[in-house]
Amino acid sequence: MSPPPLRHWPLLLLAGVGLAVPLVPLVAVALMALAPSPDWGHILATMLAPYVTSTVLLVVAGSLLAGIAGTLSAWAVSALAFPGRGLFVWALALPLAIPPYIAAYAWGDLTGVRGIWMALLVYAATLYPYVYLAAQAAFTARSVCALEAAQALGAGPVRRFATVALPMARPAIVGAMALVGLEIVSDYGAADHLGVATLSVGVIRTWSSLGDMAGAARLAVCALGVTLVLVWLEAASRRGAIAGGSSRWRSTARTPLSAPMAVLAMAGCSVPVLAGLVIPVGHLVVLAADNGMPQRGFGEALVASVVLALAGAAVTLVLTAAILAATRGTGRAAARITMLAGYATPGTVLALGVLAATAALSGAGGAAALTGSAGLAVLALAYAARFVGAAAEPLEAGLQRATRSLRDAAASLGAGPWRRFSAVELPVALPAVFAAMLIVVVEIAKELPATMILRPFGFDTLAVRAHQYAADERLGAAAWPALTIIAIALVPTILLTARLAGARAGAQGQASDGQAAGLAVGSS
Amino acid sequence: MGGAILEARGAVRRFGAQAALAGADFALAPGEIAALIGPSGSGKSTLLRVMAGLEPLDGGEVLERGQVVSAPGRRVPPERRRIGLVFQDFALFPHLDALSNVAFGLKGRADARAQATRWLGLVGLAAKAQAYPHQLSGGEQQRVALARALAPEPAAILLDEPFSGLDPYLRGELQETTLAALRTAGTSALLVSHDTEEALAVADRVAVMDRGLVAQTGSPQDVHDHPVSLSVARALGPICTFAAQAAAGLADSPFGPVSTGLSGPVTLAIRPEAIGLVPDAGGAFTVTDIRGVGLHRTVHAVGHAVGHTEGAGVKLVAFIDLPLVPEPGARVRPVAAPGALQVFAG
Structure with a gap:
């Protein structure tokens, strides 16, 4: 018995904007792709095959590799006992804070x-932490009883993994691997820096070097095709998810290892942490130290990042809240699909769509530079298009905590609408609002392609600066903004892993793998 | 009823095409503890919510001390009434400790915290004042919810399934605490329960609901012994029924001829505890199954065509004290306690 949706017209207007914002760029890209493209013959003959091949290869091999690393490390820390295990539980999640381009x-x-x-x-x-977090949640929470039964039937650790834990966790793992694939399709910065011609890179090149918006839009449609397959895979894996098991977090007795095996386990768990966190961050620290003080303009970049992140997060949260307040039932289901579409749209495709849409709306031909507050508003809406999906889940969870009976109880105790909101609903939902805010702020601080293309004049953010310096091979100069982005992104990552550790202690097992994945949504 | 604290008159509430309340009447007298019982879907919770002002009315009215507080299209909001509520899920504010939960409705009073402490003491939780809801057991949460509802000294308190979802061994103790607190406060109370036994044990007066109407009100004993309809009788607990044809004011039954006072098709009903089974080689019933432990056993018997043709294939369930329990497979003759057979038309 959920309360009826609210029907005030300003709220409906906001919800309408929130739902239109992810769709408008997609429609704009589709229309643009129908326009004549002067360079399409050339692209089709020489570029399309390599773009598609490298994208598909990276998606398949990248998600497989991340899947293996994430699953094995999750199994090791949840089923085996070895020195340093407690540290690895936590450290294995931290590379989530490192954007691939950095x-x-x-x-x-x-x-x-x-x-x-x-x-x-x-x-x-x-990207392996997506799989690690989902698999670890599945191993610890869901299959405890089945694992104990298998143990009682005489199955050793390897057989328990292969025949019980892995099949039960498979839907969660496949879903997380699909998310990894989405991140790879969406990435622009890493592929561009490493000279790999993916579809995302192709979209930007066709637009900026050839000036062929229609050709770029056609490549964007190809990227969306790959995205659609991955979204379908993720949705299908959810349907296969095994419900039940115990909802409490419980720790099983972990299998103690002999000394050589323990060394092997420690080495195995070290590899992803070294590759994803310690080596890149260590190298950046060395570079930054060699470089000395940050470049001039670092302060401005920090301010630009903070301003954009806060403005974007505010717009995103207001629109998400409006969507959630105005929809119920089938309306909510439709809204979810729309928000998911925004989240799955690669940043480059989104940016292209926004350019096409603003060009069409303003009547100007091509990509007229967006200036001042209008440009800022367009960028904030682009962020909202991308991240309403990321904000919706924690926000929805928070609003659900403010149940109808809590409101009724407050009313029966004499609290009017304002006191009900300020003394009950808001404080109950506030932690979730804060979590949603944090997630969106970090996502925007990490976001590269849309910011790079759509930023108003003078808004060179940390991500944009880092990319420009790196493109010029001035890695020492890139290290400072890069490390600052990592520092910002580490905050929610550490909060998340602390919550996972706390939940496992037994009190309240509320952290879902969905929330875990939500924290790292879209590190382009 | 004059001087009612809270009264529903002809209350109608529709959800889509379905009428959850179809003109229900109920009045809560000062100081009494009343219970609403009835099968699920009969409108108990809806009537409670309508009387609390949480749900609007589509017809009829609700009066608080003779003043109309709800009518179609107009409703005094719950926060401007003096009605306390205890919810099935307790609805404690998760961000406030026990004391602050109880003090919530005392806002603006100088002695709010002292009063809240007193009420927490009354339900035996003075030591848990600083505990947050998630640190309390289910029973403790229920008592905090009760103290919170009583603290503002409401005109009446409405309890929706207040004991369900608690461990059975806790229930009896909690019922006692709740009743004692309600009596101390002198507050009128209306509780909704799907547990008839509980309602009959706790309430001064029960109202039996059926398909959106209050079918009968009265003392627990009166309603139990003289139900006005078969559905009321069913709502009050397990009952055996037999279809029969009455002619000239008499009908055949497994217990012999019964005076019905009417003619045509009738239904005869009797409580399992009012049935005795006398061993009798010529009896019309055979014991098929005996269940249960302890002093009372549930005995199933089936009738066959000997003597009364109406008895053939009739199934009968009786609660029998241990010394009188027949052997399985034994032939028995059922007897009814005097006045225990109830007759309903149709």
């Missing part, structure tokens, strides 16, 4: 190696 700068500079193999390493090293 890891690409560090690894590229450190090894001098570029190309598709380096891109594969970078994606697997920074």
